[in-house]
Amino acid sequence: xxxxxxxxxxxxxxxxxxxxxxxxxxxxxxxxxxxxxxxxxxxxxxxxxxxxxxxxxxxxxxxxxxxxxxxxxxxxxxxxxxxxxxxxxxxxxxxxxxxxxxxxxxxxxxxxxxxxxxxxxxxxxxxxxxxxxxxxxxxxxxxxxxxxxxxxxxxxxxxxxxxxxxxxxxxxxxxxxxxxxxxxxxxxxxxxxxxxxxxxxxxxxxxxxxxxxxxxxxxxxxxxxxxxxxxxxxxxxxxxxxxxxxxxxxxxxxxxxxxxxxxxxxxxxxxxxxxxxxxxxxxxxxxxxxxxxxxxxxxxxxxxxxxxxxxxxxxxxxxxxxxxxxxxxxxxxxxxxxxxxxxxxxxxxxxxxxxxxxxxxxxxxxxxxxxxxxxxxxxxxxxxxxxxxxxxxxxxxxxxxxxxxxxxxxxxxxxxxxxxxxxxxxxxxxxxxxxxxxxxxxxxxxxxxxxxxxxxxxxxxxxxxxxxxxxxxxxxxxxxxxxxxxxxxxxxxxxxxxxxxxxxxxxxxxxxxxxxxxxxxxxxxxxxxxxxxxxxxxxxxxxxxxxxxxxxxxxxxxxxxxxxxxxxxxxxxxxxxxxxxxxxxxxxxxxxxxxxxxxxxxxx
RNA sequence: GCCCAUAUGGCUCAGGGGUAGAGCACUUCCUUGGUAAGGAAGAGGUCGUGAGUUCAAGUCUCACUAUGGGCUCCA
Numbered sequence: 266x267x268x269x270x271x272x273x274x275x276x277x278x279x280x281x282x283x284x285x286x287x288x289x290x291x292x293x294x295x296x297x298x299x300x301x302x303x304x305x306x307x308x309x310x311x312x313x314x315x316x317x318x319x320x321x322x323x324x325x326x327x328x329x330x331x332x333x334x335x336x337x338x339x340x341x342x343x344x345x346x347x348x349x350x351x352x353x354x355x356x357x358x359x360x361x362x363x364x365x366x367x368x369x370x371x372x373x374x375x376x377x378x379x380x381x382x383x384x385x386x387x388x389x390x391x392x393x394x395x396x397x398x399x400x401x402x403x404x405x406x407x408x409x410x411x412x413x414x415x416x417x418x419x420x421x422x423x424x425x426x427x428x429x430x431x432x433x434x435x436x437x438x439x440x441x442x443x444x445x446x447x448x449x450x451x452x453x454x455x456x457x458x459x460x461x462x463x464x465x466x467x468x469x470x471x472x473x474x475x476x477x478x479x480x481x482x483x484x485x486x487x488x489x490x491x492x493x494x495x496x497x498x499x500x501x502x503x504x505x506x507x508x509x510x511x512x513x514x515x516x517x518x519x520x521x522x523x524x525x526x527x528x529x530x531x532x533x534x535x536x537x538x539x540x541x542x543x544x545x546x547x548x549x550x551x552x553x554x555x556x557x558x559x560x561x562x563x564x565x566x567x568x569x570x571x572x573x574x575x576x577x578x579x580x581x582x583x584x585x586x587x588x589x590x591x592x593x594x595x596x597x598x599x600x601x602x603x604x605x606x607x608x609x610x611x612x613x614x615x616x617x618x619x620x621x622x623x624x625x626x627x628x629x630x631x632x633x634x635x636x637x638x639x640x641x642x643x644x645x646x647x648x649x650x651x652x653x654x655x656x657x658x659x660x661x662x663x664x665x666x667x668x669x670x671x672x673x674x675x676x677x678x679x680x681x682x683x684x685x686x687x688x689x690x691x692x693x694x695x696x697x698x699x700x701x702x703x704x705x706x707x708x709x710x711x712x713x714x715x716x717x718x719x720x721x722x723x724x725x726x727x728x729x730x731x732x733x734x735x736x737x738x739x740x741x742x743x744x745x746x747x748x749x750x751x752x753x754x755x756x757x758x759x760x761x762x763x764x765x766x767x768x769x770x771x772x773x774x775x776x777x778x779x780x781x782x783x784x785x786x787x788x789x790x791x792x793x794x795x796x797x798x799x800x801x802x803x804x805x806x807x808x809x810x811x812x813x814x815x816x817x818x819x820x821x822x823x824x825x826x827x828x829x830x831x832x833x834x835x836x837x838x839x840x841x842x843x844x845x846x847x848x849x850x851x852x853x854x855x856x857x858x859x860x861x862x863x864x865x866x867x868x869x
Numbered sequence: 870g871c872c873c874a875u876a877u878g879g880c881u882c883a884g885g886g887g888u889a890g891a892g893c894a895c896u897u898c899c900u901u902g903g904u905a906a907g908g909a910a911g912a913g914g915u916c917g918u919g920a921g922u923u924c925a926a927g928u929c930u931c932a933c934u935a936u937g938g939g940c941u942c943c944a
Contacts, residue, residue: 330943339939349873350938380944393944402944413944434939435872442940446872449939477937481880490917490935599870601940780901807900808907815905829903841904848904 269297271419272306282306282417284372284405297424299456305333310370310418311360311428311454312338317410318359319344319450328412329389329438329447337453341436343389348448353430356450364422368407372416375402380413389447392438427461428454476704476758477605483763483821485754485771486606495603495610497751502771505800507750509769509867511591514615514640514746517869521636523587523617528569530593534559539724540568541660545693549596566592567718567743570618571725579729584739585621585629591750592616606755607710613750619742620727626669626740630676630698630715633744637700637713639869640746644757644766649709650682651699653690660694661720669717670696692743694720700748702756710756712748717741764843767823767860768867774801774860775817779810779829786833790826790853799860814841823863826856 272282273292280302281292295302312331320326323344331340375383377394380402384390390413394402405414407422419425429452436449455461472478480486485503488496499507518525534552537543542550542564551562563569570588579586593613602608619629634650641648652673655666673696677684684698691697700713718741721727731737747753757765767773774794778787787803794801804813817825818841826838837852851859 328944332943334942347873351874390944396943399944404944415944432938433873436940437871439943440941442871446940448872451939488935494935600935601870601872603936777904779903782901807898808902809900810902810904812906814903818905825904827904831903839904 270294271297271303271424272417274302280305280417282372283420284370284418285416297419297456299460303456304454306417306419307424307456308333308338308452308454309416310422311425311452312340313370313405313407313410313412313414313418314360314363314422314425314428315356315430315450315452316340316342316412317363317407318356320410321363322356322359323348327387327389330393331412331414337431337451339436339449339451341438341447341449343447348433348450350433353433353450357428357430360425360428363408364425366408366422368422370418370420370422371406372418373404373406375404376400377402380404384413389438396439424456425454427456427458428452429461429465474759474762475605476607476755479758479763480606480755483771485758493610494600495598495608497606497609497611503754505771506765506769507754509771510747510750510754513643513768513867513869517636517640518589518617521587521632523589526570526573526588526590528563528566528572528590528592531560531562532568534561536568537561540721541693541724542568545658545660549598551595551597562595563592564594564596565743566590566594566614566616567618567721567741568725571721571727571741574618574620575725575727579620579739581622581729581731581737583620584729585619585625586739587617587619589615589617606751606758607704609751612752614745615747615750616743616745619744620722620729620739621742622737623740626672626717626742627676627679629742630673630717631680633715633742633746634676634680634682634698637715637746640713641700641702643867643869644760646702646756646760648712649701650677650684651687651690651701652677652684653687653692653697653699655696656689656691656693658693659691660724665719666691666696669719672717673698673715692716692718694718695743697743704756704759710752712753712756713746714744714748716743718743763821765821766866767863768865770821770823771800772802772820772822773799774824774826775804775820775822776801777804777810777813777817777825777827779827781805783828783830783833786828790828790838793853794857794860797857797861798864817841824860 270283272280272295273286274295275281275292280295295306297303316328316331319342323346325345327343329341331338377400380394384394393413402413403415404411405416405418431451431453434449434451435446438444438447453464455464483502484500485506487498487500489498534543546564550564553560553562573588574586591613593611595611598608598610621629654670695716695718697714697716699711701709702712703709722738722741727739728736729739776787776790778784784805787805791801791803804817806813814825823843825841828838832838837850838856839848839850840856841848
């Protein structure tokens with residue numbers, strides 16, 4: 266047996282650890298390295314080692330589950346003491362001590378009855394046992410510490426040297442909000458020290474991209490304690506960025522046959538009763554009273570669009586009818602989930618509702634998917650798609666749900682688009698396709714969405730006149746491409762680390778005059794650039810040239826141009842180009858051509 | 870909402886029971902400079918809010934507010 270053997274993969278792809286394999290095992294060997302399989306074993310064992318350390322350090326420690334997850338591992342447990350960030354070091358130290366004791370990790374089998382008896386005083390383990398059907402259970406033992414576990418584990422503690430406990434958190438037992446809260450510690454482990462170092466470095470780099478940090482550095486947006494949580498303010502730079510994005514999207518919508526509309530921010534509660542929002546989404550709504558009548562601030566824009574559709578009679582010739590709105594919505598998100606711009610209580614959706622016939626669903630869904638793709642490509646985003654099915658709180662017949670869900674799947678499958686399924690994750694009125702983008706530190710956020718809805722048209726008696734002169738009900742597709750400007754700009758900020766492409770950059774050019782006598786030339790250029798929709802700043806403060814160049818370079822703008830005697834004379838500019846990372850001179854005329862070219866890259 | 874942590878000038882942070890500190894930013898003056906920090910002076914904080922302990926509270930206690938990390942991934 267090799268020194269570095271920590272397990273096998275059998276022909277079904279299962280990982281078998283050395284304890285389970287015994288003397289003889291066919292199957293591919295898993296060596297101690299950073300392969301996915303090896304890391305799974307290493308991290309799982311590190312979670313156990315952590316549990317052993319916690320068990321020695323704290324009184325009455327009881328353990329729930331300690332799985333390997335996408336990024337490392339965690340263990341959920343309960344102790345009498347409070348555990349904070351500071352305690353992680355203490356636990357890490359204990360873990361290192363335990364490794365030195367060179368325990369073997371051994372495995373033995375017991376029956377479920379034996380297990381129930383063994384863990385009779387441990388309610389957490391009993392909870393774990395209650396979720397297991399098998400009668401044959403296994404225990405892993407290292408030193409005095411034993412834990413119910415199905416493995417796999419490394420054969421000895423010496424394989425667990427490179428780990429780091431990353432955070433403490435509370436976690437509901439089994440993820441159930443009604444269950445009790447346990448303490449969870451997350452950690453990460455690798456096969457070698459350098460990989461761990463690299464990982465920690467990467468996390469640090471990611472933090473530098475955090476949109477909240479860059480957002481305040483660049484003065485894009487802010488929050489204000491006195492005004493309330495989750496309510497973003499857009500500062501001038503951020504507002505500029507945002508309106509540029511809005512303008513790009515406006516044109517893209519018009520080009521694709523959408524028409525702008527706008528509904529009120531607040532509607533009578535009865536309207537929300539009819540829609541089902543009051544019953545299914547009421548917890549997230551802000552309600553108020555006007556002249557003795559109850560009103561609800563809109564959490565979605567669909568109801569407004571339905572009223573507009575119904576205002577004039579519609580024919581089948583009008584379908585598919587596409588209404589879009591940058592709709593401001595308010596939602597009462599739980600205080601604990603608010604997160605910078607990525608989860609707020611007031612935000613603007615790039616929302617649209619497509620009224621169409623059932624036959625038009627598939628082609629319309631495809632069109633939206635293509636729209637999404639062109640926006641994602643514009644910003645070089647990787648994204649994933651997920652189909653969400655009927656949730657617990659929902660309106661409408663199962664049959665209708667089934668049909669709509671199938672429609673979405675077919676549309677994606679016919680175009681060979683990959684997707685995953687989120688059972689029960691749909692909106693209350695229909696199934697949906699969600700488009701998810703990953704943030705700087707690997708968290709996935711829902712951005713765009715496409716939802717099929719047979720229910721609201723029925724509830725609001727939405728109709729059109731069909732070819733045969735009968736009245737029929739259209740289907741509604743709810744869709745958003747960015748999702749919300751807030752979240753999208755948050756992710757965009759992390760994606761570009763604040764160095765936005767020229768077509769949305771808040772300030773696109775900074776002009777640095779060499780001395781005071783060149784200020785008028787700089788202002789002249791500024792005016793001409795504004796004529797072609799380029800936002801500029803002139804850095805003409807009473808500071809040294811070097812200082813002003815340095816400050817300009819730190820602003821994350823696409824171009825810094827320097828102008829002095831030579832430029833004034835030749836009507837040119839000396840350019841520091843962020844994209845090319847070099848300096849060169851251009852005639853001002855040609856510079857404007859180049860800028861227009863880069864502005865055009867934003868067209869979709 | 871729940872668990873843990875954090876809260877000091879616009880920003881980043883130091884201080885840790887005895888009457889507030891630094892750097893950057895800001896203001897004024899000198900300097901008018903050809904490619905990443907020229908110099909000098911100055912202004913700015915009831916240390917998140919409210920209670921409590923104490924002769925004395927940014928500093929200790931509690932509550933609230935806000936912020937941060939989590940709360941699907943099944944021995």
